[in-house]
Amino acid sequence: MWDVIIVGAGPSGLMAGVTLEKDLKVLIIEKNEMPGKKLLASGGGRCNLTHTGELNNLFPRYNARGRYIKRALSLFDNRALMDFFTTKGLSLTVEEGGRVFPASYRARDVLEVFLRELRILNRRPRTGVKLRDFKRSDTGFTLITDGETLKSRYLVLATGGITYPTLGTTGEGHALARATGHELVPTGYGLSSIRTLPGDFKTLQGLSLKAVKFHLYKNSKKFNTYRGDLLFTHEGLSGPGILSASRDFAVGDTLHLDLEPPEDLFRGSRNCLNSMKEIIPASLGAWILENSGIGEKAFFNQLGKKEKTALLKNLSDGVYTILEIGGPFKSMVTTGGVSFKDVSLKTLESRKIPGLYFAGEVLDVDGESGGYNLQAAFSMGHLVAETLNQRLKPLCD
The missing domain is CATH 3.50.50.60 (FAD/NAD(P)-binding domain)
Structure with missing residues (x-):
């Protein structure tokens, strides 16, 4: 025995x-x-x-x-x-x-x-x-x-x-x-990466961001706020911040990313993309401009009200809907x-x-x-x- x-x-x-x-x-x-x-x-x-x-x-x-x-x-x-x-x-x-x-x-x-x-x-x-x-x-x-x-x-x-x-x-x-x-x-x-909408991140795949603030919403109500490192994948989000928070996620929830742009980020007559390079990588800035319906050569003081609102929202309250959470192999x-x-x-x-x-x-x-x-x-x-x-x-x- x-x-x-x-x-x-x-x-x-x-x-x-x-x-x-x-x-x-x-x-x-x-x-x-x-x-x-x-x-x-x-x-x-x-x-x-x-x-x-x-x-x-x-x-x-x-x-x-x-x-x-x-x-x-x-x-x-x-x-x-x-x-x-x-x-x-x-x-x-x-x-x-x-x-x-x-x-x-x-x-x-x-x-x-x-x-x-x-x-x-x-x-x-x-x-x-x-x-x-x-x-x-x-x-x-x-x-x-x-x-x-x-x-x-x-x-x-x-x-x-x-x-x-x-x-x-x-x-x-x-x-x-x-x-x-x-x-x-x-x-x-747990510790799961997620597939999101939007999720066409081919130009961002492998890009990581440090100490990003993000909020989790369930049924349009804020559930919790997190801060952690994020990683863009070809179809969604990963990285330590997402992994650690993922036990709280459910399909259909939304993540709201706050890149915390300073109020004077678009001061004067500066190019939008050049301004965003101060806080985020150029590739992410270009992606945000595209998803805001704005060209890379645009200047903030030349934008209409609708474009300005879309750009600022994508920087401070970018919404990503969770379509899929990990699974046994992720x-x-x-x-x-x-x-x-x-x-x-x-x-x-x-x-x-x-x-x-x-x-x-x-x-x-x-x-x-x-x-x-x-x-x-x-x-x-x-x-x-x-x-x-x-x-x-x-x-x-």
């Missing part, structure tokens, strides 16, 4: 695997043919590990759900995570704004830290193994997989969410949790998941089934763009492992 079986070799499962005491019999099973597939894809393959800043500034980055993982983040915060990697020989770099990456900008190097530690502990993940069902008994858990039956004292579900199903995150953990009586908060997609995290009503906030143990633990994206928690989701996953995996270290301490003495 195993002491602990961890289902899922993603960030949470890997962290739990290397944190459990070396004397414990630990098995990690993974349905993919290799561990860490989604970790390798995180941050476009660069792996934004965490974000700098004080601990109290981390909690609000998880919307209203920060309180659910407060203990996990407090016991293994961003500084502890950075220390973990540096002591394992991984050099880190901090970008302007506080995002933390491996110095190599290679997610592969992050994964190798875990795989090396697991080799030392003789805990190589067993890949190509899919959990079909599990049962609780007086002695622990019986797990039914495709090819064998496994037994364990404790069970950790770190199976991930539903984004990027090609990487193996297809919601099996949610199905198993539901089947065993756990409440699920309806799942969706979203970075899962919203919803196993409800914390059924999970101990102190240990992440199930309130329904003693000895069963949840960690990572399988739970109802998601954060903003910037390394916060990986931080949460690592922190939760660490908390579960340390909890089990205490419970299994007699076996280690």
Whole structure:
């Protein structure tokens, strides 16, 4: 019998695997043919590990759900995570704004830290193994997989969410949790880019704007105001600001972009495009002029009232209707998941089934763009492992 079986070799499962005491019999099973597939894809393959800043500034980055993982983040915060990697020989770099990456900008190097530690502990993940069902008994858990039956004292579900199903995150953990009586908060997609109208941004594709103020309207009523970096795609908007706000979006909502033009932007008899270059890139200025029905060579003092109104509105209140939001292949995290009503906030143990633990994206928690989701996953995996270290301490003495 195993002491602990961890289902899922993603960030949470890997962290739990290397944190459990070396004397414990630990098995990690993974349905993919290799561990860490989604970790390798995180941050476009660069792996934004965490974000700098004080601990109290981390909690609000998880919307209203920060309180659910407060203990996990407090016991293994961003500084502890950075220390973990540096002591394992991984050099880190901090970008302007506080995002933390491996110095190599290679997610592969992050994964190798875990795989090396697991080799030392003789805990190589067993890949190509899919959990079909599990049962609780007086002695622990019986797990039914495709090819064998496994037994364990404790069970950790770190199976991930539903984004990027090609990487193996297809919601099996949610199905198993539901089947065993756990409440699920309806799942969706977060950190999503959007397709908009207007959305013909071929001349703007790849253009990024810093710290843009924008408002979200639902049914013509202002819902919230945000500020963040935006990126124009070939069919809509993306970038950290859009990604972090996207959990609030619904198809049909409108975004109102305020580029905050100064009142005297079009002073004197200056060319409109030259004036706009003071606050935005020329390509965006040309696009706004075109969508205002104004030529690039126009001077503001020569415009009619209708043209002036259209231009100023597109600069300070440009309206973009949301036609499509992410989806499984364009979203970075899962919203919803196993409800914390059924999970101990102190240990992440199930309130329904003693000895069963949840960690990572399988739970109802998601954060903003910037390394916060990986931080949460690592922190939760660490908390579960340390909890089990205490419970299994007699076996280690």
